Amino acid sequence: MSDIEIWIVIILLTVATIIDRSAFWVVGHHINLPKRVQEALRYAPSCALAAIVVPDFFINDNQLITSLHNPKLIAGIAAAIFYLWKKDMLLTIIFGMGMFTLARLYF
Numbered sequence: 001m002s003d004i005e006i007w008i009v010i011i012l013l014t015v016a017t018i019i020d021r022s023a024f025w026v027v028g029h030h031i032n033l034p035k036r037v038q039e040a041l042r043y044a045p046s047c048a049l050a051a052i053v054v055p056d057f058f059i060n061d062n063q064l065i066t067s068l069h070n071p072k073l074i075a076g077i078a079a080a081i082f083y084l085w086k087k088d089m090l091l092t093i094i095f096g097m098g099m100f101t102l103a104r105l106y107f
Contacts, residue, residue: 069107075100 057076079096
């Protein structure tokens with residue numbers, strides 16, 4: 001691609017992003033979603049995060065690994081249990097990274 005084509009693509013993607021993200025500010029108050037849909041949308045961020053993070057626990061080198069010799073899986077389970085116990089996200093991240101390091105070194 002030439003330089004001008006790259007700049008055209010960047011500008012068009014920028015305009016598309018601005019239109020997409022500002023649409024709810026402009027017409028959002030005119031759209032009434034059913035209460036059930038509004039309640040379901042509350043879980044969208046956590047579902048998206050789970051869809052990104054959970055496959056990483058089970059896939060290593062393009063292979064599905066469900067055994068306890070998988071350091072990511074061990075650290076994920078330990079971090080989940082730790083979070084249920086302490087309810088502190090920052091400590092859970094630190095604990096999970098520590099468990100991942102230990103599991104990677106010793107398993």
